[in-house]
Amino acid sequence: MPRMRKKKNMDRRMEACRSIYFDEPMINRGRWRQVCGYEKSTKLMLELGCGKGDFVVGQAKRHPNRLFVAFEKEPTVILLAMENALRNECRNIYFVCADVVGLSEYFKPGEAEVIFINFCDPWTRQNKPKRRLTHRNCLEIYKSILRDDGEVFFKTDSEMLFDFSLEELSVSGFQVLEQTRDLHQSPFNVSNIRTEFEEKYAAEKIPIKWLHASPKMV
Ligand SMILES: C[S@@+](CC[C@H](N)C(=O)[O-])C[C@H]1O[C@@H](n2cnc3c(N)ncnc32)[C@H](O)[C@@H]1O
Numbered sequence: 001m002p003r004m005r006k007k008k009n010m011d012r013r014m015e016a017c018r019s020i021y022f023d024e025p026m027i028n029r030g031r032w033r034q035v036c037g038y039e040k041s042t043k044l045m046l047e048l049g050c051g052k053g054d055f056v057v058g059q060a061k062r063h064p065n066r067l068f069v070a071f072e073k074e075p076t077v078i079l080l081a082m083e084n085a086l087r088n089e090c091r092n093i094y095f096v097c098a099d100v101v102g103l104s105e106y107f108k109p110g111e112a113e114v115i116f117i118n119f120c121d122p123w124t125r126q127n128k129p130k131r132r133l134t135h136r137n138c139l140e141i142y143k144s145i146l147r148d149d150g151e152v153f154f155k156t157d158s159e160m161l162f163d164f165s166l167e168e169l170s171v172s173g174f175q176v177l178e179q180t181r182d183l184h185q186s187p188f189n190v191s192n193i194r195t196e197f198e199e200k201y202a203a204e205k206i207p208i209k210w211l212h213a214s215p216k217m218v
Pocket of ligand 1: 072197
């Protein structure tokens with residue numbers, strides 16, 4: 001019985017987040033701004049693997065005129081992120097519970113301006129580089145939905161993943177515009193918004209690697 005009650009409780013909590021959740025994101029392809037009630041000129045910002053949502057909530061509060069769409073593949077985790085957004089009265093974030101490999105089904109070419117990837121799994125122990133969200137296969141997907149002058153911001157605690165990502169970005173024709181291997185001690189920290197994982201690594205004194213990249217102009 002406790003299991004059923006847990007599920008019922010989760011359904012009730014999901015229902016309370018109905019207004020900020022899209023379960024058929026492909027229907028919005030090419031018209032996210034319109035569907036969410038924003039002007040054509042509104043900046044569309046995506047976070048991939050948003051976790052419990054502290055980062056996207058911080059961004060959305062800082063930029064109330066921008067539209068945010070946060071992706072997270074775990075239903076129990078995205079529920080916490082949505083509750084976080086509602087608690088903070090953020091009206092400019094929408095959520096999608098899906099794997100980011102499907103992004104080009106949800107966005108038209110050039111539809112998004114910015115992609116944030118924060119502390120994605122390095123897949124070190126399993127040695128599965130193709131699963132990393134900065135693998136060239138993923139970067140090609142991001143490039144296809146970003147504007148030519150679009151931006152990718154990436155943070156990690158992993159030196160290995162950071163090196164790997166720099167290589168993959170180069171192979172995929174992205175230009176790295178700015179980077180640091182110790183974000184919290186760098187000038188870029190002024191505008192930084194910390195994620196849940198980042199707080200944990202900061203407490204352990206692990207330097208945060210950060211970069212800002214753009215699809216290269218030809
Ligand atoms: C290590 S956590 C980091 C969470 C948050 N970004 C932070 O920095 O605190 C990575 C999150 O990304 C989600 N995730 C991993 N791969 C994903 C994918 N392919 N599509 C969507 N979400 C993904 C995981 O479920 C997890 O919640």
